[in-house]
Amino acid sequence: MNYLTQTRSNNPTYTTFTDAILDPNADLGGLYTFANITSFQDFSWLKEANYTQICRKVFSQLGIIESLATTGHSHIESALQSYESFRHPQIAPLIQIARNLYCLELYHGPTFAFKDMALQPFSHLLDSLAKEQKQKYLILSATSGDTGPATLHGFANSTNIRAICIYPSGGTSEVQRLQMTTHTAPNLKVFGIHGNFDTAQSALKSLLNKQSFRERLSRKGYALSAANSVNIGRIAFQIVYYFVIAREMFKQGIKKFDVIVPSGNFGNALAGFFARELGVPITKLCIACNPNDILSEFFNTGVYDLRNKTLVTSFSPAMDILKSSNIERLLFAYFGAEKTKQYMESLDTERIFSLTKEELAQLQTVFEARSFSDTACLEGINQAFKEHYMLDPHTSNAYLFAKLRTNTLPTQEAQVILSTAYFAKFAKATFKALKGGDSKRMDALDDLHTLQEIQQEIRTNINPNFALESEILSLFGKKEIHTSIYQVADLEEEILHFCV
Ligand SMILES: *Cc1c(COP(=O)(O)O)cnc(C)c1O
Secondary structure (H helix, E strand, C coil), X not given: CCCEEECCCCCCCCECHHHHHHCCCCCCCCCEEXXXXXXXXXXXXXXXXXXXXXXHHHHHHCCXXXXXXXXXXXXXXXXXXXXXXXXXCCCCCEEEEECCEEEEECCCCCCCECHHHHHHHHHHHHHHHHHHHCCEEEEEEECCCCHHHHHHHHHCCCCCEEEEEEEECCCCCXXXXXXXXXXXXXXXXXXXXXXXXXXXXXXXXXXXXXXXXXXXXXXXXEEEEECCCCCHHHHHHHHHHHHHHHHHHHHXXXXXXXXXXXXXXXXXXXXXXXXXXXXXXXXXXXXXXXXXXXXXXHHHHCEEECCCCCCCCCCCHHHCCCCCCCHHHHHHHHHHHHHHHHHHHHHHHHCEEECCXXXXXXXXXXXXXXXXXXXXXXXXXXXXXXXXXXXXXHHHHHHXXXXXXXXXXXXXXXXXXXXXXXXXXXXXXXXXXXXCCCHHHHHXXXXXXHHHHHHHHHHHHCCCCCCCCHHHHHHHHCCCCCCCEECHHHHHHHHHHHCC
């Protein structure tokens, strides 16, 4: 299979992987996706394979390398070089935290969030393609906190690409904000805006769809692309780490496992589904949600209903999402283009769609889902801490789900939670969980002091030598470059002004 298909079209459109990542908006209103994935029959190669070798093997099975034309190999090689900036030699280490419970740590990339797993190689790939095409690109992204730093880091100093991040002012953690505003590379720009993440996301979408904006950019020599998980390129890189889990499990003689994914836009879990299609022996994919419980409602009732939902802000902001873009690709994989089109159009116009009983039953053979309150989230961090493992608030939701399932699980079956961020990015929530501090006192402490108190706490309780990563602490001493906060209405002119 060398071509991608579109989720709302019955006629295969034969878009190559290159075209889909350079211009992720499918012309029939849907998304590009993989179709007819062929499973590996043999996994003997996996035992000795390291992270980048797994990636080459998976991309070749998906037809991606051929689809990148004759120079495919060199593009992939330059993408894979980005893993050299990761702090852990295994890239994504699997840690055992209890009997039959493991954690795949996806936060050892340069910005301490799982977004690095895909955005680092993805940005290098895009840069390499842009150079080959001798085309300049403007990459836009909206962020609730983790996508922004990873995108900026990935594209910093890339010659043919300018990257812009739009974030809601006041809507990210202090560490996340500094990871963006202190960037010095001349091809990067960060716009804080007045509004929440939805405001930022809609501003991004309307610019991406605005013809006159594209034309003005094009007169300046720029093509427009986006780096959110609507881009199939990001999903592709995320499939790889599910094979890492399999490799480690096979080494221990474990043949089947369940994976629990802290979910928001459903990109991570969808990559797990594709890995399962490729033969990774995942029994269940479990979707952990925060108080924004639309996905858990969907997988438990078959109804995706936006009508009575309002977004609530939680301790796990990267999961504060109601319109989960990648559900569309799951619908396509199970029910085909016609049904997907019908359901997604119904979501747009009626703000609801409902699966049939049979369709729901099909999904439930693979998926389970649950949502957890903010109070539970803090308890999860605290409970894991007592078991000598530090969780960030996103991962805590997955941990709680695993703990709930433990009793009903056959003794041979292992559970793996995916850890999506380093806890120190979320100092306030972690502090509150460990010290039970009331929020009034926390407001008075700035994040640096909060982090230092957490460091003390961990030293005394877990590890006498524990030190926070110096890259995080040093952010507080850096000069902030991108300090202005903008009105959404002014973004277009500001962006054009930046694209010289
Ligand atoms: C983005 C993100 C998630 C959600 O991942 P999706 O692929 O959008 O479901 C969870 N946790 C963290 C820390 C994230 O940055």
